[in-house]
Amino acid sequence: MVSGGRWRFPLQLAPLVAAGLLWEAFGAAGIIPENRLPPPSHVLSGLAEMVTRGLPPGSHLLGHCVASLRRVLGGVVAALAVGIPLGLLMGRSAWLRSLVNPFVELLRPIPPLAWVPLAILWLGIGDGSAVFIIFLGAFFPILLNTVAGVRAIERGLIEAAIILGASRRELFLKVLAPGALPATITGVRIAIGVGWMTLVAAEFTGVKSGYGLGYMIMTARDIQRADQIVAGMLVIGLIGFAMDALIRAAERRLLRWR
Amino acid sequence: MELRVEGVEKGFPGTSGDAGRLILGGVSFAAPDGGIVCVLGPSGCGKTTLLRIIAGLERADRGRVTIGDRVVSGTMREIGYITQETTLLPWRTVLSNVELGLEFAGVSPAQRRATARRCLELVELAGFDGYHLKQISGGMKQKVALARALAVEPRVLLMDEPFAALDAQTRNALQEVLLHVLERTRTTVVFVTHNVDEAVFLGDRVVCMTAQPTRVGKSVEVRVPRPRDRTGPELNALRKELLAFLAEQRLNSRTAPVEADLQPPGAAAGSPGTLPNEARAK
Amino acid sequence: MNRAVVLLLSLALFAAAAPAAAAGEKLRLGYLRSDLHHLAAWVGIEKGFFRDEGLEVETAGIFNAGAEEMSAFASKGIDVGYLGMAPSVTGVANRAASVKAAALANAEGSAIVVRADSPLRQVKDLAGKTVAIPGYASVQDFLLHRALEAAGLAAGAVKIIVVKPPEMITALESSQIDAFIAWEPHATKAVTKGVGRVLLPSSQIWPGHPCCVVAFEGSVARDRPAAVQAFLKAHARATAFILANTEEAVRIGVQYTGMDEKTVRAALGNITYRTELERAPVREYASYLARLGYIKETDPDAILREYLDPAGLVKDARP
Numbered sequence: 001m002v003s004g005g006r007w008r009f010p011l012q013l014a015p016l017v018a019a020g021l022l023w024e025a026f027g028a029a030g031i032i033p034e035n036r037l038p039p040p041s042h043v044l045s046g047l048a049e050m051v052t053r054g055l056p057p058g059s060h061l062l063g064h065c066v067a068s069l070r071r072v073l074g075g076v077v078a079a080l081a082v083g084i085p086l087g088l089l090m091g092r093s094a095w096l097r098s099l100v101n102p103f104v105e106l107l108r109p110i111p112p113l114a115w116v117p118l119a120i121l122w123l124g125i126g127d128g129s130a131v132f133i134i135f136l137g138a139f140f141p142i143l144l145n146t147v148a149g150v151r152a153i154e155r156g157l158i159e160a161a162i163i164l165g166a167s168r169r170e171l172f173l174k175v176l177a178p179g180a181l182p183a184t185i186t187g188v189r190i191a192i193g194v195g196w197m198t199l200v201a202a203e204f205t206g207v208k209s210g211y212g213l214g215y216m217i218m219t220a221r222d223i224q225r226a227d228q229i230v231a232g233m234l235v236i237g238l239i240g241f242a243m244d245a246l247i248r249a250a251e252r253r254l255l256r257w258r
Numbered sequence: 259m260e261l262r263v264e265g266v267e268k269g270f271p272g273t274s275g276d277a278g279r280l281i282l283g284g285v286s287f288a289a290p291d292g293g294i295v296c297v298l299g300p301s302g303c304g305k306t307t308l309l310r311i312i313a314g315l316e317r318a319d320r321g322r323v324t325i326g327d328r329v330v331s332g333t334m335r336e337i338g339y340i341t342q343e344t345t346l347l348p349w350r351t352v353l354s355n356v357e358l359g360l361e362f363a364g365v366s367p368a369q370r371r372a373t374a375r376r377c378l379e380l381v382e383l384a385g386f387d388g389y390h391l392k393q394i395s396g397g398m399k400q401k402v403a404l405a406r407a408l409a410v411e412p413r414v415l416l417m418d419e420p421f422a423a424l425d426a427q428t429r430n431a432l433q434e435v436l437l438h439v440l441e442r443t444r445t446t447v448v449f450v451t452h453n454v455d456e457a458v459f460l461g462d463r464v465v466c467m468t469a470q471p472t473r474v475g476k477s478v479e480v481r482v483p484r485p486r487d488r489t490g491p492e493l494n495a496l497r498k499e500l501l502a503f504l505a506e507q508r509l510n511s512r513t514a515p516v517e518a519d520l521q522p523p524g525a526a527a528g529s530p531g532t533l534p535n536e537a538r539a540k
Numbered sequence: 541m542n543r544a545v546v547l548l549l550s551l552a553l554f555a556a557a558a559p560a561a562a563a564g565e566k567l568r569l570g571y572l573r574s575d576l577h578h579l580a581a582w583v584g585i586e587k588g589f590f591r592d593e594g595l596e597v598e599t600a601g602i603f604n605a606g607a608e609e610m611s612a613f614a615s616k617g618i619d620v621g622y623l624g625m626a627p628s629v630t631g632v633a634n635r636a637a638s639v640k641a642a643a644l645a646n647a648e649g650s651a652i653v654v655r656a657d658s659p660l661r662q663v664k665d666l667a668g669k670t671v672a673i674p675g676y677a678s679v680q681d682f683l684l685h686r687a688l689e690a691a692g693l694a695a696g697a698v699k700i701i702v703v704k705p706p707e708m709i710t711a712l713e714s715s716q717i718d719a720f721i722a723w724e725p726h727a728t729k730a731v732t733k734g735v736g737r738v739l740l741p742s743s744q745i746w747p748g749h750p751c752c753v754v755a756f757e758g759s760v761a762r763d764r765p766a767a768v769q770a771f772l773k774a775h776a777r778a779t780a781f782i783l784a785n786t787e788e789a790v791r792i793g794v795q796y797t798g799m800d801e802k803t804v805r806a807a808l809g810n811i812t813y814r815t816e817l818e819r820a821p822v823r824e825y826a827s828y829l830a831r832l833g834y835i836k837e838t839d840p841d842a843i844l845r846e847y848l849d850p851a852g853l854v855k856d857a858r859p
Contacts, residue, residue, distance in 0.1 A: 035614050035636050056676050057833035058696065124716045125703060159315055160345035164359035164410060165335045174361070178349045208670070208716060210701045218702065222607045222676035223834040224627070224636035257349045257390045 038227040043234065046227035050235075055228055056219050059210060065239065067211035068203070071127055072195045075134025079191055083142035084184060088176050090143075091150020104140065112137040112198045126208040130199060137198040138191035142184065149183025150176050182258065185251050192247065196240045213239075259336070259413035261289040261312070261446055265321035268307055281307055283471030284321065289414070289463075292444040296457035298500060299467030300507050305450045308472070309418050312448065313339045325414055325446075335363070338412035338445075342419045344399045346391055352402050353378065353387035359410035370409075377405035380439050397428040401435065408443060417449045421456070430488075433460055437484065454500050458493045459486055466503050469510045476503050565767040567760075568600035570609050570621035574705075574797040576724045576807050577646040577752040578622040579789060580778040582796045589777045593770035604704060605675045613637040619760045620771055624679040625753050629825050632847045633835035638758030641817060642852025643772055645752035649811035650680050650742040651727035652687065654719045655712055656734060663691035663740055669718035672703035672711060677834045679751050680721040682825060685832070687745045709735055723751075725799050725807035732803045741810060748812070750821045761849050772815075772853060779813045817854045819844060 020040045026032045027039030034042070047061075054060040090097045112133045119129040153176065161175045203214025213236050220228035268282040281304040289295040299305050310316045312323050314333040323330040325337065346355045353374050360370035378384055381401040391399060400420055407415060421429040433456065440447060451457050457464045461480050468475035478499070482492045567590075571578040584590050590597040600618045603609040606627025612618045614637035622645050631637045652671075654660045660669070666688070673681045681700075688698060703711050708720040713735045720730075721742075730736030742749060754775055756768055782789040786808065793804040823840045830838040837843055848854050 053833055120707065120710075124714060125707070125711055126716065154343070154345070156341055156343055156345040157347060159333075160339065160341075161347075161358065161362075163313060163315075163333045163335075163337070163339050164406070165362040167362070170362055174358070175347065178347070181349070208701060210699065215702070219676050221611075222605065222627075222678070222702070224607055224610055224631045224634045224677070225836075226636060255349075257392065 035226060038230060042227040043230045046225060047231035047234065050216070050228060050231060055216050055225075055232075056223075059216070059219075061216075061235065063211045064213050064216045065235070067207070067209055068199055068213045069239070071130040071203075071212070072134055072192065072199050074127070074131040075199075076138045076188070076191055076195050078131065078135045079138035079142050079195075080188065083139050083187070084146055084177070087143045087146025087184070088150055088172055088180065091147045091180065092172075092176060097147070104143065108140045108144075112194075113201050116202060124208070130202045130207065130212070133202045134195040134198050137194040141190035141194060142187040145183045145187030145190070146180050149180030152183065153179040182255055185247070185254065189244065189247050189251075192243055193240070196236070196243065200236055259326045259446055260291050261414050261448065262324045263287050263308075263312065263321075264324070266308065266311055266318045266323065267320035268304070268311060268316070268318055280471040282311075282318070283473050285467075285472060285474055286321075287465045287474055287477060289446050289448055291446055293462045294440065294447045294449060294460055296461030296464045297448060297450045297467065298454065298457045298464055298504070299452065299472065300469055300504060301452050303467045303469055303507075304472045305452075305467065306418055309339070309416050309448065309450055312414075313337055313416050315339075335359070335410055336413040338407035338410070338415040340400070340403050340407055340415070340417045340420045342422045344391070344396075344403060346399060346402055346406070348391050351387065352383065352389045352391070352394065355391075355402055356406045356409050358406060363410060373409055374405070377409045378402075380408065380442065381405045381435055395428075397424050397432055400424070400432060404436065404439065408439065408445070411443075412445060414446045414448070417447065419451055420449075422451070422453070429456070436460070454497050454504070455488065458496045458500070459488055464496075464500065466500060467507075469507045475507065476500075563594040564596065565594065565764065565770065566596040566598065567619045567767055567771060568617070569597050570601035570603060570612055570618040570623070571599075572606070572609065572623065573602050573604055574725070574799070575622075575752075576793055576797060576804065576811060577649050579782055579793055579796075579808075579811075580645055580775055580813065581622050582792050583778040583781055583789065584774050586792050586795075587778065587781060589774040589781070590771065592777075593774045595767065595770050595774065597771075606678060607631070607675060610637045610639070613639050613755075613757050616757060616759075618757065619767075620754065620756050622752055622754055625750055625822065625825055626677055626679045626682050626829065627675075628753060628755050629822065629843060629847055630677040630829055630835055633826065633829065633837040633843050635837070639755040639847075640758060640761035640849035640852070641753040641755045641822075641847055642761065642768060642849040642854075643754040643775055643815045644750050644817050644853070645754055645775075645813075645815075647748055647750050647812040647814055648741070648743040649724045649751055649807075650683055650721060651724075651810065652684065652719055652721045652739040652742075652745075653712065653727050653730045653736040654739045655715070656731075656737045658718070658737065660719065660739060663687050664693065666691075666719060667693055667697045668699075670699040670701060670716075672701055672708055672717045672720035672722075674705050674708075674722055675702055677829060677832075680723065682828055683742050683745050683749070684721045685828070687740060690745070709733060712736055724811055725793075725797055725803050728807035728810065729799060729803045732800070732806065743810070743812075750818070753817065756849065761851075765851060768849070768851065776815050776853070779815050782808075782813050815853050817848065817852065819848070819854070822847060 024039045024041060027034065050061040090100055115133055115136055119132050123129045123132055157179065158171065158175060161171055166175065200214035200217070203212040204218050207215050213232060217229055217232040220232055264286050266282055266285045267280065269278050269280040271278045285308055287295065297305055297308070307316065311318050312330065314330050314337065347358065356374035356377055357370045360373055365373070375387070378386065381404050383398060383401050383405065386394065386398070421432050424432065437460065449460055458480055463477065463479050465474050466476035478496065480496060486493060569581060571581050585597060601609065601612050603612065606623040609621050609623045610627055610631035613621065628639055628641060632639060660666065671684060673684055675681065684700065703717065703720065705722045705726045708722055708726060709730045711717045712720055712730060719739060727738060731738060761768055790801060790805050790808060793808060794801050797804060822844055826840040826843045829835045
């Protein structure tokens with residue numbers, strides 16, 4: 001951004017690289033046993049193997065990434081489709097809030113993963129279950145942030161629009177929705193984070209397509225390859241990081257007016 | 259279009275057994291078609307409540323508001339409203355803010371763009387179309403708010419201390435812009451202010467409010483042709499008269515709550531700072 | 541009953557050879573949840589056979605999969621465990637944990653199951669279908685691949701997915717999978733529940749195939765020979781007991797699996813309980829795991845050296 005921007009990223013990476021070298025050295029010296037935590041070099045070769053041979057052999061890394069991303073997006077999009085309209089309505093109507101809030105307060109503290117057995121019962125072991133579980137994790141942050149976003153809009157803005165002749169629909173689309181957008185985006189960021197974390201654990205219980213990063217890690221455990229378990233975790237971390245960076249970029253674009 | 263305020267009363271429910279408080283105690287005045295009425299009063303006397311009732315945002319307990327031959331019962335496009343705090347939409351540009359009311363009215367995009375541009379020109383903001391609100395000053399924002407209100411061609415424009423947050427120089431400039439605009443649009447205006455200079459400079463008539471429960475305590479016509487000299491003898495004389503009235507009201511409103519809230523029963527007579535006005539207020 | 545005679549003979553041999561030196565030794569035991577293959581462990585506990593050898597055996601872990609149990613070995617959370625040959629060979633070959641297999645727990649005892657009303661009649665019919673296995677590099681994974689190969693199906697012809705055994709029957713019932721291969725009593729449970737039909741028992745995939753083993757954590761096998769011998773003696777005695785006392789074995793099986801008596805009784809008939817390890821099948825597991833790309837160490841002889849405990853019940857202990 002400003003001066004030195006070109007060096008900012010490499011500088012941020014420096015501690016990571018240093019930690020990696022230290023980790024490698026500890027591994028080579030036998031201080032960290034390989035079967036507990038394999039050194040980075042082994043992790044990287046395990047990663048390469050997931051790309052070339054696949055894990056289980058034949059199921060390549062890209063396929064796992066695509067399957068997981070599809071599930072997360074499906075769940076988050078569903079959460080947006082329900083959470084935003086409901087959040088806007090709840091933000092505007094005290095009556096609706098008092099009707100829905102008890103359910104929200106009751107259901108929200110239940111970890112999404114606690115729904116796994118029910119989800120499998122209702123939707124089977126396919127993508128439906130995973131999407132449903134991610135939906136549950138993503139829904140509440142989006143809903144609650146949107147409600148808070150609407151309530152934080154100054155009353156004057158809403159009244160001015162009403163005086164200028166806004167219909168109910170126009171008020172929602174042109175005042176409440178864009179007014180709540182900053183809060184909603186925060187909700188989406190949280191939702192994607194929660195969704196991503198939930199996904200991996202949800203995939204541990206089995207998926208029908210045989211693809212998914214959680215499933216891949218479970219496979220690495222089945223065949224007892226610690227290097228590939230760590231490599232899988234690394235991939236999940238990197239994708240999560242990339243998604244958050246993407247959202248922040250979108251946020252900067254959408255909220256340029258701030 | 260003529261605006262009439264007739265015997266408007268408004269109270270707020272009291273807390274814990276208190277009978278409640280009457281804010282507006284029967285306010286009546288009229289603004290003739292195309293006229294500018296300045297409502298002047300001590301702060302906290304319920305000017306904003308009055309304006310909100312006229313705008314249709316709140317209901318009067320008693321009395322009524324009419325424009326032309328229609329009774330105001332809710333918000334309507336014929337009545338524009340500008341407040342001290344900006345109510346522009348921060349995510350929209352200057353131009354699209356001005357277009358907002360036209361969008362709600364279903365005006366075609368090309369036409370509303372043209373209208374909005376014309377209104378921005380009118381308030382001397384031509385060339386600021388694509389600016390975001392964070393990029394312009396407070397005075398410019400109030401000009402945008404004025405342009406937005408005018409774009410839908412209201413018959414009555416309500417202004418609630420629109421220039422109060424601005425510095426004196428900007429305020430004067432905006433007052434002149436406003437007068438210039440109104441010359442063209444002939445909109446009826448009710449302009450609430452606590453600033454006597456502003457009231458006598460802008461108003462065809464100045465309506466002075468009493469302390470709570472608020473009524474019209476004094477109503478004077480400003481028979482000074484425009485352009486007016488802010489420091490001329492006519493305005494100065496008027497200013498003097500109005501300031502005296504306001505000072506009196508301030509005393510009333512300051513002592514009344516003291517007597518009610520702080521003084522123990524029976525101690526009122528001997529307390530220091532007791533003024534002749536207080537006895538009269540009882 | 542020929543097997544029983546062999547067993548009793550080896551039992552007598554141990555009784556003579558092993559001194560009662562295991563007095564007060566403590567061993568932490570692991571086994572798999574509801575896996576009837578591990579019945580000898582439960583019998584040993586219930587009938588006090590471990591105690592009779594002077595061992596204090598404490599159940600330190602009940603696992604859902606062999607790979608999980610191998611993790612427990614790696615963290616030295618258990619000293620001895622019953623688990624599948626495939627996951628234990630995999631763990632040793634991938635250096636995930638050091639364990640020594642010292643005895644067999646059972647042979648056979650798995651089956652491919654399809655829906656009761658399924659039109660599938662033979663393994664060849666599974667082409668294009670979805671088949672669930674309990675885990676990669678499990679005995680059942682191995683058996684399924686072997687069955688498919690024998691039926692002339694290519695590796696990609698069948699969609700193989702992982703479903704944990706308790707969920708398999710539900711998944712089969714709701715048609716999310718077309719077939720599964722699981723250890724007993726899950727295969728039989730599907731049948732007695734009216735959901736499934738056995739397409740092929742594992743005894744027909746590979747007659748007499750070894751399945752689960754008794755394995756000791758590497759340092760235990762090396763440093764505590766007396767405890768190992770005492771445990772093996774109790775294990776052999778428990779195995780002989782199962783063969784001689786079906787009724788009591790069924791009762792203990794019901795107690796530990798939580799399943800109904802009918803299922804356990806039927807399932808027991810599909811499992812061959814014997815204790816002697818052989819080298820050739822281990823080699824076969826190792827070469828299969830290598831071929832599927834599951835293991836890093838692909839020299840079967842090296843794996844055998846690492847994996848088999850020469851002091852255990854191994855036929856022909858020399859390489």
